[in-house]
Amino acid sequence: MTEEHNDQEWQEEQQRVDEVVTEIKRKMDVLQSRASTLKQDVIDIRKDFWEDVTVNIEEMDDKIETEASIKQQAEFLSERERSHGQVSERLDILSRLKDSPYFGRINFKEEHQGAEQPIYIGLASVLDKEEEEFLVYDWRAPIASMYYDYPPGPANYDTVQGNISGEITIKRQYLIREGTLKGMFDTGLTIGDHLLQRVLGNQASTQMKSIVSTIQREQNQIIRNERSNVLVVQGVAGSGKTSAALQRVAYLLYRYRETLSSEQIILFSPNPLFNSYVATVLPELGEDNMQQMTFYQFLHMQLEDDFALETPFEQMEYYLRKEGDDYQTRVEAMQFKASLSYKYLLDQYIEELSQEGIVFRNISFQGDVIISKKAIELYFYHTEPTLSIPDRLEKVASWLLQQLKKVEKYERDKDWVLDESELLDKDTFVDVHQTLQEEQRYTEETFDDYDREEALLRKRVVANKFKPLRIKIKKLAFVDTLKTFRKLFRDYQALHLNTELPDSWVDICRLTERNFKEKFVTWEDAPAYIYFQKSMLGFNQKRTIQHVFIDEAQDYSPFQFTLLKKMFPISKMTMLGDINQAIYAHALKEETMLSDKFEEKHERIVLTRSYRSTRQIVLFTKSFMPNGNIIEPFERDGDVPVLIEVDQPEIAMEKMISRINAFLDEGNETIAIIGKTMEECRLLYAMLKGRVSVSLLTQETHIFNKGIVVIPAYLAKGIEFDAVVIANASDDNYHDELERNLFYTACTRAMHQLVLYAVGKPSRFIDQIPSQQFKHYKIHQITARSNEE
Ligand SMILES: Nc1ncnc2c1ncn2[C@@H]1O[C@H](COP(=O)(O)OP(=O)(O)OP(=O)(O)O)[C@@H](O)[C@H]1O
Numbered sequence: 055m056t057e058e059h060n061d062q063e064w065q066e067e068q069q070r071v072d073e074v075v076t077e078i079k080r081k082m083d084v085l086q087s088r089a090s091t092l093k094q095d096v097i098d099i100r101k102d103f104w105e106d107v108t109v110n111i112e113e114m115d116d117k118i119e120t121e122a123s124i125k126q127q128a129e130f131l132s133e134r135e136r137s138h139g140q141v142s143e144r145l146d147i148l149s150r151l152k153d154s155p156y157f158g159r160i161n162f163k164e165e166h167q168g169a170e171q172p173i174y175i176g177l178a179s180v181l182d183k184e185e186e187e188f189l190v191y192d193w194r195a196p197i198a199s200m201y202y203d204y205p206p207g208p209a210n211y212d213t214v215q216g217n218i219s220g221e222i223t224i225k226r227q228y229l230i231r232e233g234t235l236k237g238m239f240d241t242g243l244t245i246g247d248h249l250l251q252r253v254l255g256n257q258a259s260t261q262m263k264s265i266v267s268t269i270q271r272e273q274n275q276i277i278r279n280e281r282s283n284v285l286v287v288q289g290v291a292g293s294g295k296t297s298a299a300l301q302r303v304a305y306l307l308y309r310y311r312e313t314l315s316s317e318q319i320i321l322f323s324p325n326p327l328f329n330s331y332v333a334t335v336l337p338e339l340g341e342d343n344m345q346q347m348t349f350y351q352f353l354h355m356q357l358e359d360d361f362a363l364e365t366p367f368e369q370m371e372y373y374l375r376k377e378g379d380d381y382q383t384r385v386e387a388m389q390f391k392a393s394l395s396y397k398y399l400l401d402q403y404i405e406e407l408s409q410e411g412i413v414f415r416n417i418s419f420q421g422d423v424i425i426s427k428k429a430i431e432l433y434f435y436h437t438e439p440t441l442s443i444p445d446r447l448e449k450v451a452s453w454l455l456q457q458l459k460k461v462e463k464y465e466r467d468k469d470w471v472l473d474e475s476e477l478l479d480k481d482t483f484v485d486v487h488q489t490l491q492e493e494q495r496y497t498e499e500t501f502d503d504y505d506r507e508e509a510l511l512r513k514r515v516v517a518n519k520f521k522p523l524r525i526k527i528k529k530l531a532f533v534d535t536l537k538t539f540r541k542l543f544r545d546y547q548a549l550h551l552n553t554e555l556p557d558s559w560v561d562i563c564r565l566t567e568r569n570f571k572e573k574f575v576t577w578e579d580a581p582a583y584i585y586f587q588k589s590m591l592g593f594n595q596k597r598t599i600q601h602v603f604i605d606e607a608q609d610y611s612p613f614q615f616t617l618l619k620k621m622f623p624i625s626k627m628t629m630l631g632d633i634n635q636a637i638y639a640h641a642l643k644e645e646t647m648l649s650d651k652f653e654e655k656h657e658r659i660v661l662t663r664s665y666r667s668t669r670q671i672v673l674f675t676k677s678f679m680p681n682g683n684i685i686e687p688f689e690r691d692g693d694v695p696v697l698i699e700v701d702q703p704e705i706a707m708e709k710m711i712s713r714i715n716a717f718l719d720e721g722n723e724t725i726a727i728i729g730k731t732m733e734e735c736r737l738l739y740a741m742l743k744g745r746v747s748v749s750l751l752t753q754e755t756h757i758f759n760k761g762i763v764v765i766p767a768y769l770a771k772g773i774e775f776d777a778v779v780i781a782n783a784s785d786d787n788y789h790d791e792l793e794r795n796l797f798y799t800a801c802t803r804a805m806h807q808l809v810l811y812a813v814g815k816p817s818r819f820i821d822q823i824p825s826q827q828f829k830h831y832k833i834h835q836i837t838a839r840s841n842e843e
Pocket residue numbers: 250253254263265268269270273289290291292293294295296297298631632665666771772773774802
């Protein structure tokens with residue numbers, strides 16, 4: 055109990071908790087009996103489905119009646135199933151509320167109204183027995199927004215009828231577990247430093263948790279933002295961007311529950327591990343998960359099957375290795391191909407193609423060209439030039455299908471058709487026979503049955519043979535998009551391109567052409583190729599998606615963003631990221647979505663407070679970032695970070711193992727040993743695995759468990775651990791600008807403990823950290839005892 059509340063107040067509050075819990079239990083009983091009735095109904099309907107349906111297919115009228123009867127019965131069944139689903143969902147929420155019915159309260163006195171009203175806020179709304187008064191308000195209800203937005207004093211909130219203002223007289227937080235009041239705090243503006251301290255002091259989990267009870271005001275601005283079509287959140291590491299994004303999804307699903315469903319929201323996440331890391335937050339809040347995928351998965355889906363697509367992590371590894379003859383060229387390509395200049399170049403090329411130059415394919419049948427690419431080209435360039443290329447190709451496709459019909463007709467009389475018809479399956483024969491009979495019956499004409507049957511069979515055989523061709527034509531496969539794209543890099547001199555090209559453009563062209571020839575699509579090429587392909591064949595736009603969330607948005611290039619905008623034209627975008635964690639080569643030219651150069655009209659929210667790590671870790675990490683002065687730590691204390699400088703890797707290994715064991719003894723449940731590259735991680739893993747229980751996380755890992763993991767920094771994005779060990783913070787490893795960001799990303803994964811080993815000279819970034827902000831030990835021989843011990 056807190057000192058500020060006396061016994062009587064405590065008892066009154068506990069009594070209210072009891073009353074609400076009793077009502078929740080009563081509601082649960084009612085729902086449980088409804089759930090069993092519904093369940094029984096579903097079982098009965100399924101069992102008796104065919105008995106309750108009138109089946110008669112003798113006559114046409116009967117057939118229609120039968121269909122209607124089946125449909126009615128199926129609808130009845132699905133209505134029951136749906137109701138059962140809804141009741142179960144509500145029961146799930148109530149059972150969570152039974153344990154902890156609310157976490158906050160404000161007393162609000164509305165202007166020009168009488169008495170003040172207590173507003174209790176919890177995971178979901180609960181009405182009293184008469185279904186008249188709210189015992190608990192859903193945290194997403196309009197009135198509940200004041201809890202997050204205002205300290206005691208004047209306050210207001212928006213409703214559909216307009217703005218309501220008044221005064222908050224009390225703002226209180228509760229900690230209720232298993233129906234018992236465990237804590238109670240009156241708070242000012244920031245919601246409960248007490249409670250936040252407690253929450254943040256807990257051990258990290260392999261699953262992210264919801265933060266509804268302690269959402270901070272600036273996070274609430276993100277969660278409830280409704281006016282912006284593009285919302286950009288620049289937030290420092292650990293400032294709650296991902297948390298805000300997920301609570302925002304829950305908020306939107308509540309606010310627009312009549313029109314918005316979870317399938318209409320998509321979240322792009324940085325890696326497959328992250329997908330599972332955040333998967334439980336929405337279900338915890340009583341909502342279904344949105345669609346979730348990595349951008350890699352998305353791009354992969356857009357490419358033809360026979361292309362090999364490089365992963366962003368492979369690109370990153372290539373960048374970090376700094377090896378190979380073409381290294382500089384490729385880095386320049388990564389930067390140029392991320393930019394909008396490259397998009398403009400492609401647009402110009404596409405414009406040229408609308409005049410001339412598209413490469414077409416012959417349409418062949420049984421080895422013979424039946425419509426030549428020349429003929430297709432001629433037809434295409436005679437279509438209306440003001441139409442878009444995809445529209446013109448649709449016209450070509452219609453024309454080709456007509457041509458195909460003529461060829462089909464002609465083919466029917468050939469000998470091969472009869473041979474093939476003998477190979478037809480029995481069903482086709484029966485079908486042909488029946489068709490003939492039916493036609494005869496309805497037209498009452500007389501035919502030479504044998505001839506008719508043969509004619510029909512021939513028609514079927516040819517139609518079957520031509521089917522794949524028709525499908526291909528409908529898919530516009532008569533355009534050779536790949537060859538047309540490759541021409542850009544072969545013939546660029548002949549084209550009238552008016553864009554500033556990078557110095558190594560000639561070499562970039564050579565590299566690009568070589569990769570595409572082998573159907574290898576690098577990460578930097580993927581958005582451009584897909585953009586090109588869709589500009590030619592049509593963007594198959596996803597108009598059902600209403601909200602797109604992009605986490606770790608700093609890793610997206612302007613080109614990638616343009617592609618997303620094209621693919622999701624009507625969606626609202628929420629982009630969250632941290633410029634300091636930009637780790638891809640294109641970011642070196644500030645080509646990231648979060649830079650100030652972002653041209654799209656947007657609203658920007660900046661988060662500067664870091665909640666994840668202890669104050670000591672935040673002070674350490676902010677010191678080496680150029681704009682680190684804006685980062686504010688949350689007041690939670692812990693040990694200062696430790697740097698151990700050694701001259702031999704073996705010493706680092708020995709020290710690391712004893713340090714990890716000490717972390718385990720202290721109760722740390724998730725410990726990450728973070729390397730720079732996968733290669734470094736594999737080596738570490740090989741050395742550690744016989745000595746501690748450890749697992750290696752790779753780009754294929756989808757789930758991780760508590761314990762010790764070895765992970766490269768770029769895969770640890772978005773995730774957090776109780777303790778972080780930086781395996782080698784040497785200057786060799788971390789010295790250029792992207793490595794600075796990588797180093798920052800790695801260190802900021804730590805919640806409670808951070809220790810760094812440096813084999814050789816420590817990174818120059820550490821030189822920028824004031825010496826009082828970490829402990830520095832040097833150990834120069836395996837036998838030497840350091841002052842660390
Ligand atoms: N209002 C809050 N109440 C409680 N915990 C919070 C709050 N905001 C953030 N946190 C906690 O801080 C940690 C970091 O949050 P989150 O992962 O959402 O930050 P982030 O900005 O996405 O971080 P990064 O960019 O470093 O990946 C999480 O453990 C989260 O639960």
